[in-house]
Amino acid sequence: VKFALLPQGMDPDDLIRAQGSEAMSAVLAQARPLADILWMRETAGGTFDTPEKRAELEGRMRQLTSAISDETVRRHYQQDLKNRLEAFFGASRGAGQRKGGDTVRRGAASRRFAVSDSLATSGLVRSAGIGGHTTAMPPLRDAALIVGIVNHPALLNDFFEEIAELRFAHPQVARLHAVILDAMATRDTLDRQHVAIAVEQAGQKAFCDELCLMCAKSLEWHVSDSAAYEDAREGWQQALHLHHRAMTLHTELRAAERAFAEQGTQETYERLLLIRDEMLSARGTEVQIAGFGLSSGRPLKPL
Secondary structure (H helix, E strand, O other), rough: EOOOOOOOOOHHHHHHHHHOHHHHHHHHHHOHHHHHHHHHHHHHOHHHHHHHHHHHHHHHHHHHOOOOHHHHHHHHHHHHHHHHHHHHHHHHHOEEEEEEOOEEEOOOOOOOOOHHHHHHHHOOOOOOEEEEOOOOOOHHHHHHHHHHHOOOOHHHHHHHHHHHOOOOOHHHHHHHHHHHHHHOOOOOOOOOHHHHHHHHHOHHHHHHHHHHHHOOOOOOOHHHOOOOOOHHHHHHHHHHHHHHHHHHHHHHHHHHHHHHHHHHHHHHHHHHHHHHHHHHHHHHHOOOOOOOOHHOOOOOEEE
C-alpha cells in the first residue's frame, strides 16, 4: 500500500483540471509507503524535547507494530521504526562515544521536533521535484520568461539556444513554450503577430492572457509589450539566471527531502527550511541593473 499526497484542498479532478494529467502522474510517482505515513502521522507537529515525550513516542510506535499479525512483516516494521527513532533522537539516545580520547556527541542533544501537518503535506516535504507545483498558476518567474518571449520575439534571435533548452515545471507553460519553438521552426524570424497567431491556433491564448495579467500585477514590468527592448532583454536575461538558480534549488530540495525521509533529524529538517527560505528569497528578487528601466521611461532606482 502506498499513499499519494495531493496538494492541500485539491482532489484528483481539481489537480488534473488545473495542471493536466502530467501533474497527477507526478503525484502518483511520489506515492509514499505506509511506514512513511505512520511516521509522519505520529510525529507531525510534535516537540520531543524531554525523555518523557520521547518515551511516549517510542511507546506509540511499539504499539503500532505489535498490531501487525504477520511475524515477518512485524519484525521489519519494528526495525524500520527503530532506525527512524535512533536517527531522530540521535544514536544511542545521544550517548557519548569515545573517539581519540574525546567524547563525541551524536545527534542533537536537547531539542527534537517534527514537521507540522501542513508542512508534511506540502511540496516541501512531499517530493515535488521540479515538476511539482501545488497551485494552478506557475511561478511568476516562469510566467515572465514566457511572456517576455511572446511580447518581445526578438529574444529568440538573441537567446535561441537558451530558450530552446528551457525546461518548465508547469505543464501548460511547457506546452506554450513548445508552441513558440514550433512557430520559430517554420519561420526565419517571428514578430508579435506571428507569435500571437501561433498561440491562438494552439488553443493557448486564454492561458497566455492569464500569464500576461499575472506579470502586469507584479514587478515583472519589463516583459510587457510597452517596455523598450533593451530593458526587456536585460530583465529577461536576469530572469533566466534566477530560473536556473531555482532549478538548482529544486534539485537540492529533493536531496534534502530524501535525507529527511531517511533520517528525520533536526539537522535535515533545518536544511529543508534553509532551502525553502532561499527559494522564497529568490522569488522576490527584482532585477537590479544600472540604468535598468530608463529606456522604457521609468525613473532610475538606487541600487
